[in-house]
Amino acid sequence: MLTGKNIHKSFDDLEVLKGIDIDVEAGEVVVLIGVSGSGKSTLLRCMNFLEMLDEGEITVDGRKVNHKKDDLSKVRAEVGMVFQHFNLFPHKTVLENVAEAPIIVKKINKKQAEKEAYAILEKVGLSDKADVYPGKLSGGQKQRVAIARALAMEPKALLFDEPTSALDPELVGEVLQVMQDLANEGMTMVVVTHEMKFAKEVADRIIMLDEGRIIEDAKPEIFFNHSENERTRQFLEMVD
Ligand code: ADP
Numbered sequence: 005m006l007t008g009k010n011i012h013k014s015f016d017d018l019e020v021l022k023g024i025d026i027d028v029e030a031g032e033v034v035v036l037i038g039v040s041g042s043g044k045s046t047l048l049r050c051m052n053f054l055e056m057l058d059e060g061e062i063t064v065d066g067r068k069v070n071h072k073k074d075d076l077s078k079v080r081a082e083v084g085m086v087f088q089h090f091n092l093f094p095h096k097t098v099l100e101n102v103a104e105a106p107i108i109v110k111k112i113n114k115k116q117a118e119k120e121a122y123a124i125l126e127k128v129g130l131s132d133k134a135d136v137y138p139g140k141l142s143g144g145q146k147q148r149v150a151i152a153r154a155l156a157m158e159p160k161a162l163l164f165d166e167p168t169s170a171l172d173p174e175l176v177g178e179v180l181q182v183m184q185d186l187a188n189e190g191m192t193m194v195v196v197t198h199e200m201k202f203a204k205e206v207a208d209r210i211i212m213l214d215e216g217r218i219i220e221d222a223k224p225e226i227f228f229n230h231s232e233n234e235r236t237r238q239f240l241e242m243v244d
């Protein structure tokens with residue numbers, strides 16, 4: 005569904021991604037971990053062309069993305085992203101936040117888009133907040149709106165960059181629950197997170213990034229219990 009081949013990315017003299025190969029199958033949940041600065045965010049951003057690759061290629065649903073010719077806003081619609089900070093529009097209601105992109109990017113008529121947005125809000129448990137402004141929501145509710153907004157584009161895959169890192173501990177669970185529900189429904193997902201319980205229970209595969217390279221790619225059971233990689237073991241001791 006989503007593949008990256010030989011992805012290289014530098015910022016000036018700093019080589020951040022040093023040849024990444026990643027292949028995410030339809031319905032698969034891949035958790036991406038690694039210490040701060042290892043390149044996790046840059047990799048996600050490259051996968052939906054928020055960042056241009058220096059080298060390598062991305063394919064979405066079997067089709068190679070040509071960043072010169074393709075409409076990148078369409079690519080970003082196909083590969084949605086949820087950020088640590090929710091970036092909601094403060095002057096639009098929850099419903100308007102969710103319906104905005106389908107109206108603007110997909111040219112769906114307002115009434116239809118709002119009907120669909122409402123259904124998605126129901127799914128993330130927030131239909132009762134449809135007419136509220138984001139300022140009135142808790143961090144967990146804001147993040148669920150951000151997920152609803154990504155879902156409104158009917159993406160082929162969703163990327164999550166530390167979606168719970170900015171939340172108070174008591175609000176983390178409701179967001180992880182929505183993500184788990186999506187995983188159960190077969191959404192293709194790549195998730196950067198330090199929530200190891202989520203990784204163990206929900207991931208099909210764990211990928212460990214270290215200094216811009218993938219150093220391990222394994223099923224959770226193997227990764228958490230039988231890794232022979234020194235850097236992985238250090239990492240797991242640190243996050244435990
Ligand atoms: P992670 O998400 O794993 O913490 P990042 O992908 O954010 O890592 O960053 C990897 C490295 O790239 C860091 O050293 C960071 O400072 C650098 N970096 C990321 N984005 C930029 C940018 N836009 N310009 C310059 N350096 C950047």
Ligand code: MG
Pocket residue numbers: 044045046165
């Ligand atoms: Mg990051």
